[in-house]
Amino acid sequence: RIINRQIPAAAAVKRTVCLQSMIFVAGGRISKPFIKVEDSSRHYRPIHLTMPNMPEFNLRTVAPFSPFCGDEKDPPGNKQRGQRYRKNRDKKRGGYCECCMIKYDNLTTHLQSERHKAFSRSDKYSVVDRLVSTLPCNFIHIKTNVKRPKCSIS
Amino acid sequence: IIKSDRSHRKSKLSRDVEMDIEFLYKAVPQLAKVFRIVDKIGEGTFSSVYLGEAQMRDGRREMFALKHLIPTSHPTRIAAELQCLTVAGGRENVVGVTYCFRKEDHVVIVMPYMEHQAIVDIIGSLSFEEVRLYIYHLLKALKHIHQFGIIHRDIKPNNFLYNRNSKMFALVDFGLAQGTADTQIELLKVVKQRSSQKGGGSTGKQEAAHRSKAPSKLPHKTTTTASTPLSPPPGQSVALPPSSSSSSTTTSFSVSRKVLVKKARSVATTITTAASSRTKHTKDLAALRKVPRPVFGERNLNSCTPAPSTTKQAAIKTELVMPSRPEDPAGRRYSSATRFPPPVKIQSSSQKPQRTVQQGLTCNCYMTDRVCNICMSRKQQVAPRAGTPGFRAPEVLTKCPNQGTAIDMWSAGVILLSLLSGRYPFFKASDDLIALTQIMTIRGSRETIQAAKSFGKAVVCSRELPRQDLRTLCETLRGRRPSPDDEVTPVPEAATRHYKIQDDTPTHRPVEGTFKQHDDGAGETLSSKLANHQKQSQAANRLTEQNSVTDGKVEEDERGWDSVPDEAYDLLDKLLDLNPHTRITAAEALQHPLFKEL
Ligand SMILES: Nc1ncnc2c1ncn2[C@@H]1O[C@H](COP(=O)(O)OP(=O)(O)O)[C@@H](O)[C@H]1O
Numbered sequence: 001r002i003i004n005r006q007i008p009a010a011a012a013v014k015r016t017v018c019l020q021s022m023i024f025v026a027g028g029r030i031s032k033p034f035i036k037v038e039d040s041s042r043h044y045r046p047i048h049l050t051m052p053n054m055p056e057f058n059l060r061t062v063a064p065f066s067p068f069c070g071d072e073k074d075p076p077g078n079k080q081r082g083q084r085y086r087k088n089r090d091k092k093r094g095g096y097c098e099c100c101m102i103k104y105d106n107l108t109t110h111l112q113s114e115r116h117k118a119f120s121r122s123d124k125y126s127v128v129d130r131l132v133s134t135l136p137c138n139f140i141h142i143k144t145n146v147k148r149p150k151c152s153i154s
Numbered sequence: 155i156i157k158s159d160r161s162h163r164k165s166k167l168s169r170d171v172e173m174d175i176e177f178l179y180k181a182v183p184q185l186a187k188v189f190r191i192v193d194k195i196g197e198g199t200f201s202s203v204y205l206g207e208a209q210m211r212d213g214r215r216e217m218f219a220l221k222h223l224i225p226t227s228h229p230t231r232i233a234a235e236l237q238c239l240t241v242a243g244g245r246e247n248v249v250g251v252t253y254c255f256r257k258e259d260h261v262v263i264v265m266p267y268m269e270h271q272a273i274v275d276i277i278g279s280l281s282f283e284e285v286r287l288y289i290y291h292l293l294k295a296l297k298h299i300h301q302f303g304i305i306h307r308d309i310k311p312n313n314f315l316y317n318r319n320s321k322m323f324a325l326v327d328f329g330l331a332q333g334t335a336d337t338q339i340e341l342l343k344v345v346k347q348r349s350s351q352k353g354g355g356s357t358g359k360q361e362a363a364h365r366s367k368a369p370s371k372l373p374h375k376t377t378t379t380a381s382t383p384l385s386p387p388p389g390q391s392v393a394l395p396p397s398s399s400s401s402s403t404t405t406s407f408s409v410s411r412k413v414l415v416k417k418a419r420s421v422a423t424t425i426t427t428a429a430s431s432r433t434k435h436t437k438d439l440a441a442l443r444k445v446p447r448p449v450f451g452e453r454n455l456n457s458c459t460p461a462p463s464t465t466k467q468a469a470i471k472t473e474l475v476m477p478s479r480p481e482d483p484a485g486r487r488y489s490s491a492t493r494f495p496p497p498v499k500i501q502s503s504s505q506k507p508q509r510t511v512q513q514g515l516t517c518n519c520y521m522t523d524r525v526c527n528i529c530m531s532r533k534q535q536v537a538p539r540a541g542t543p544g545f546r547a548p549e550v551l552t553k554c555p556n557q558g559t560a561i562d563m564w565s566a567g568v569i570l571l572s573l574l575s576g577r578y579p580f581f582k583a584s585d586d587l588i589a590l591t592q593i594m595t596i597r598g599s600r601e602t603i604q605a606a607k608s609f610g611k612a613v614v615c616s617r618e619l620p621r622q623d624l625r626t627l628c629e630t631l632r633g634r635r636p637s638p639d640d641e642v643t644p645v646p647e648a649a650t651r652h653y654k655i656q657d658d659t660p661t662h663r664p665v666e667g668t669f670k671q672h673d674d675g676a677g678e679t680l681s682s683k684l685a686n687h688q689k690q691s692q693a694a695n696r697l698t699e700q701n702s703v704t705d706g707k708v709e710e711d712e713r714g715w716d717s718v719p720d721e722a723y724d725l726l727d728k729l730l731d732l733n734p735h736t737r738i739t740a741a742e743a744l745q746h747p748l749f750k751e752l
């Protein structure tokens with residue numbers, strides 16, 4: 001993909017080259033086919049994209065798959081049906097922690113970090129607890145069979 | 155994502171699922187006292203959903219969906235999701251909340267379980283009547299939540315559960331919800347301002363404040379206060395972009411974190427580029443700048459520079475809520491790519507001035523096919539973007555800072571388009587601008603450009619793309635009309651060739667200032683070709699349909715698709731209105747003739 005904007009990290013070098021050639025070598029002209037969007041205040045950086053092909057719907061694609069399947073790399077229909085959720089993604093996946101405001105490579109490791117554990121024991125969750133305290137609880141203990149609700153939340 | 159049939163429950167659970175269930179019991183021990191967790195029924199990026207059975211006080215056993223949120227979710231986000239459910243849920247096709255358990259960072263939202271079918275599994279067998287009913291009930295849910303000032307932001311079939319047998323519907327997943335300016339959901343109002351530190355030397359300190367808004371008429375009273383101050387950990391700056399300089403007082407609850415990451419890269423790229431080809435021009439511009447250096451941490455990047463109108467040294471009044479999360483990437487759900495790309499090393503401070511070039515400078519690239527140093531050195535505009543690419547409205551895709559409930563109506567339109575054409579997903583793009591272009595291929599580039607003006611965006615596309623007739627399009631995609639490319643009926647050779655090579659055919663070179671209105675002619679091709687082809691194939695079509703009518707079984711197979719009323723396409727047209735200001739509202743849509751006797 002010849003994309004000058006929002007490109008996967010792996011393509012960093014290429015992207016730079018691409019952007020350079022686009023802006024400076026090509027005299028600022030955006031290669032076609034492209035789309036460009038700019039805020040009419042003209043206070044913000046335009047966003048633009050040169051596409052390998054102009055997207056088009058393909059009437060011959062097979063239902064029920066997207067008529068735009070050709071626009072992206074994925075071949076149509078090889079992964080849509082019958083697939084359940086992906087298993088154990090969480091544990092392996094990296095991500096961003098909203099609580100700690102940092103990125104992590106491994107969820108399990110991050111959740112065990114001192115910083116995160118400190119947050120998880122902080123009073124930041126009182127906003128959740130206050131809401132929960134307004135909810136009635138109509139469950140009973142299944143194991144002990146005690147006939148009283150037991151819904152303490154922490 | 156979900157398993158609709160019960161068969162898997164009887165079959166032995168996979169080892170993975172067993173382990174996940176064990177883990178959940180350990181993480182939230184209260185669950186074990188109340189639930190027998192029998193299966194895992196969904197796993198997304200931000201949650202795993204389990205099926206649990208509980209004994210109620212009145213002696214009944216009931217099934218529940220247990221949504222275990224990813225423990226990295228911010229408490230305010232969790233509370234907001236919960237509050238949407240407690241305030242608006244439990245009626246009008248919006249899922250209710252039964253209870254919520256928490257232990258430390260593990261939160262489990264308990265909802266009544268609704269058995270349902272995944273749209274992708276049933277789309278091929280839906281009757282038109284079912285589609286009509288499905289959309290009607292979706293609109294009902296939307297009308298309801300919109301009345302509370304909730305923008306759902308992630309309307310798509312995975313979040314609107316449908317039980318085919320019981321004809322039950324449930325809107326779920328308020329994890330990305332955002333409030334309108336006058337929302338009644340207190341936690342969606344949570345807004346904080348932060349004041350800028352002047353001129354560098356940031357400590358990352360921020361002040362949390364909240365809009366004092368009179369408590370509004372909440373159907374349920376809660377003791378929750380209007381806001382939760384979010385202060386960052388010591389020494390940690392807040393990596394949030396401000397909402398745009400436009401005056402919206404609503405939150406930027408779901409400004410995408412991914413946007414930020416991408417922004418980071420994009421900036422780095424630009425800087426690299428600029429640095430390696432530094433011109434006198436940019437130096438001059440840099441010298442001219444009066445804007446203080448960005449004061450927040452690296453990850454704030456250029457977005458923290460005040461907008462030109464508020465530039466002075468005055469405090470930056472930014473309304474922010476919390477670290478936000480990226481859109482739900484349904485399109486990428488199966489991809490192996492990581493959700494959050496690895497950190498990008500931002501360029502060192504020596505290069506920073508490049509991105510703080512005076513913001514307000516205009517150049518003559520506006521509405522042309524060019525970009526220059528000046529416009530590319532401006533800060534990026536930030537706008538809420540959470541959601542799923544193929545369902546995002548044009549105003550979302552173009553980073554319009556003011557977004558309202560109309561964005562959900564667009565998504566509903568995409569669902570209707572999907573169901574009428576029998577294609578799911580309909581749009582398929584991982585990039586916002588590709589998604590926008592795909593929309594233009596259906597709704598027309600001129601129309602898109604025209605509508606974008608109404609929300610303050612100048613769109614330029616290198617090719618004119620004609621607006622499609624929605625009935626023709628849907629019927630063709632459904633296979634009810636032969637595709638113009640099929641050799642069933644003769645199609646003018648030239649037209650075929652043109653259509654096929656459209657991508658590579660150079661179009662008219664845009665002429666600065668005028669070319670965007672310029673009709674390059676290529677546009678007419680596809681629609682006229684379709685129309686042309688339609689005429690030619692109509693006779694054959696009619697023959698086929700007559701044949702099928704004579705055969706009772708085949709007629710049954712039509713499932714109403716042989717007689718879709720014009721009203722369906724009229725409503726579709728009004729939902730897919732490119733202009734959010736004129737787009738039909740949920741309340742209006744429920745009054746549409748398509749639903750007259752419902
Ligand atoms: N009340 C419910 N009953 C049955 N299934 C549910 C319920 N709530 C959620 N699910 C299933 O779990 C999936 C994920 O739930 P959702 O709330 O959308 O989480 P996420 O934010 O991770 O997308 C849904 O698409 C649906 O299949």
Ligand SMILES: [Mg+2]
Pocket residue numbers: 198312313326327
């Ligand atoms: Mg969901």
Ligand SMILES: [Mg+2]
Pocket residue numbers: 200308327328329330482
């Ligand atoms: Mg969600």
Ligand SMILES: [Zn+2]
Pocket residue numbers: 097098099100101110115116119226
């Ligand atoms: Zn954390």
Ligand SMILES: [Zn+2]
Pocket residue numbers: 517518519520524525526527528529530
């Ligand atoms: Zn320019």
